[in-house]
Amino acid sequence: MAFSPQQAILELGDAFYDPVHPARFPKQILRFRNDRAAASVGLDGLSDTEWLAHFARFEPLPGSLEQPLAQRYHGHQFRVYNPEIGDGRGFLFAQMTDDQGRLMDLGTKGSGQTPHSRFGDGRLTLKGGVREILATEMLEALGVETSRTFSLVETGEELHRGDEPSPTRSSVLVRLSHGHIRIGTFQRLAHFGETEAIAKLTAYVLRHYYGEEAGDNAPTRLLAHVVARTARLAAQYMAAGFVHGVLNSDNINVTGESFDYGPWRFAPIWAPRFTAAYFDHAGLYAYARQPEAIYWDAAQLASALSLVAPEDSLVAALDGFPDAYHRESATAILWRLGVLPRDPEQDRALAQTVEQTLAATDSPIDLFYFDVFGGVLPTSYGEPFAQLRAQLAPYRPRKPRDHPYWSDPEPCAMLIDEVEAIWARIAEQDDWSILHAKVAAIRRMGEALKA
Known part of the structure; x- marks a missing residue:
C-alpha cells in the first residue's frame, strides 16, 4: 500500500x-x-x-x-x-x-x-x-x-x-x-481536575480508535470499549502462557493492544504464581493474576472518567469485564487448540477444563497446544486428560495440520533460557544469525497457526 x-x-x-x-x-x-x-x-x-x-x-x-x-x-x-x-x-x-x-x-x-x-x-x-x-x-x-x-x-x-x-x-x-494513549493519560488529567481535557481526549479516542463520535454517554461508551478490549488482552495473555511483568496503568493502552516489554517471560507450565519481574516480590503481576491486574487498571480509568460521567453507568460498564474475559478466554484457548467454536457454554467449559488440566498435570504449555492442535489428543496423554478428551470429541478442526511445522519434533517456544542464549551469541560473538533464525521460526509457526 x-x-x-x-x-x-x-x-x-x-x-x-x-x-x-x-x-x-x-x-x-x-x-x-x-x-x-x-x-x-x-x-x-x-x-x-x-x-x-x-x-x-x-x-x-x-x-x-x-x-x-x-x-x-x-x-x-x-x-x-x-x-x-x-x-x-x-x-x-x-x-x-x-x-x-x-x-x-x-x-x-x-x-x-x-x-x-x-x-x-x-x-x-x-x-x-x-x-x-x-x-x-x-x-x-x-x-x-x-x-x-x-x-x-x-x-x-x-x-x-x-x-x-x-x-x-x-x-x-x-x-x-x-x-x-494509556489509562495513565486519563489519570493525569483527572489528577489535575481537567474535565474539559478529559472530554477532549475521550472524543479523540472514540473517533480515531473506535470509529465513533462523542455524543451522548461518551465516557461510558469509551469505558465499555476499553473493558472489552482489555478483557480480550488478558485472555490472550493467558492462552499464550505469557507474563508481561509490569501491568501498571501507564502500560495499558486504551486500544487494548499490548506494548512496552521489559521483564516479560513465557511460563513453561500453567503455574499461577509464575512471575516475570525479579522485583515483583508480592507476585502482583504473576501469571494467573494478570486478569485481575488488568481489571484493576480498567477500574482506574473508570475512576478518572467519573469526573465527567455518572458513576452508576461507569460501574455498569466496568462490571462487564468478567463476562467479557470468560468469553474471550474461550475464544483464545479454542484458537490455540485449533478447533472451531460450537456453543458458548460448552466452549467456556472446555476452556476451563484446559486450564484446570494443565495446572493439575504440570504439562508444558507449548507442547500441549502443539500436540493437540486440531482437537485430537495423542494417546500419550493418559487418564488425567480423560475429561478433556471427552469434551474435545465433538469439536471440528479450524484448519488441517498440513503445514510442515506440524511435522517438527517439538514446538517453537520462547522460554528464558533460549532468550539468554540468543543474547549471549550477540554479546559474545556479535552473531545475529541466531536472532534472525528465531524470528523466521516464529513466523513459520505463525503461518501454521493463523486462520
Whole structure:
C-alpha cells in the first residue's frame, strides 16, 4: 500500500505532549527492520540509508509529524500512584494509516531524554531491544494483540545499568502501535481536575480508535470499549502462557493492544504464581493474576472518567469485564487448540477444563497446544486428560495440520533460557544469525497457526 501520513494527535493540542529533540548517536548500525510491518503502512520500500535517516536520526516522514512529541501521563505503578512519569525515554515520532484503515503510531524507546526523564539517561540497552523483538514476534504469532517491533538500531554508546553487567551496548527501538494513549493519560488529567481535557481526549479516542463520535454517554461508551478490549488482552495473555511483568496503568493502552516489554517471560507450565519481574516480590503481576491486574487498571480509568460521567453507568460498564474475559478466554484457548467454536457454554467449559488440566498435570504449555492442535489428543496423554478428551470429541478442526511445522519434533517456544542464549551469541560473538533464525521460526509457526 501507499504511505498515508497522519497528524491526528495534533488535534489534542500541546497540553497533552511536549515537543522534543532526539538524541544524536555516535553510531547507527541497523540490526533489525520489520519489512512485514513496514508493508502494512507503506514504508517497506525505504532503502537502508533512508531507514536509518528516519528511524535512527529521526528525520520526519513526509506529511506526518514535524517534530517528535513526548506524551504526558501519570499512572499507578504496582498500585502506587506516581505523578512524575511520562515518556521518559521515548516519543511519538509519526502517525499513519495502515492497510486496515487504522490510525497507527510509530513510537520510540531509547531515543534520548525528555522533560519526563527525571534521573534516567533516556537510552535503551541493546539486550532490551533484542528482547522486545522476541516478545512481539512471538506474541503476534500466538494471536495476541500486540505492538510490533518495527526497527532496532545499535547506537554505539556504553550504558551502565545496576541490574545487568555493565557497561553494555545501546540501541534505539521503534515500535508500530495502534495508539499510545494509556489509562495513565486519563489519570493525569483527572489528577489535575481537567474535565474539559478529559472530554477532549475521550472524543479523540472514540473517533480515531473506535470509529465513533462523542455524543451522548461518551465516557461510558469509551469505558465499555476499553473493558472489552482489555478483557480480550488478558485472555490472550493467558492462552499464550505469557507474563508481561509490569501491568501498571501507564502500560495499558486504551486500544487494548499490548506494548512496552521489559521483564516479560513465557511460563513453561500453567503455574499461577509464575512471575516475570525479579522485583515483583508480592507476585502482583504473576501469571494467573494478570486478569485481575488488568481489571484493576480498567477500574482506574473508570475512576478518572467519573469526573465527567455518572458513576452508576461507569460501574455498569466496568462490571462487564468478567463476562467479557470468560468469553474471550474461550475464544483464545479454542484458537490455540485449533478447533472451531460450537456453543458458548460448552466452549467456556472446555476452556476451563484446559486450564484446570494443565495446572493439575504440570504439562508444558507449548507442547500441549502443539500436540493437540486440531482437537485430537495423542494417546500419550493418559487418564488425567480423560475429561478433556471427552469434551474435545465433538469439536471440528479450524484448519488441517498440513503445514510442515506440524511435522517438527517439538514446538517453537520462547522460554528464558533460549532468550539468554540468543543474547549471549550477540554479546559474545556479535552473531545475529541466531536472532534472525528465531524470528523466521516464529513466523513459520505463525503461518501454521493463523486462520
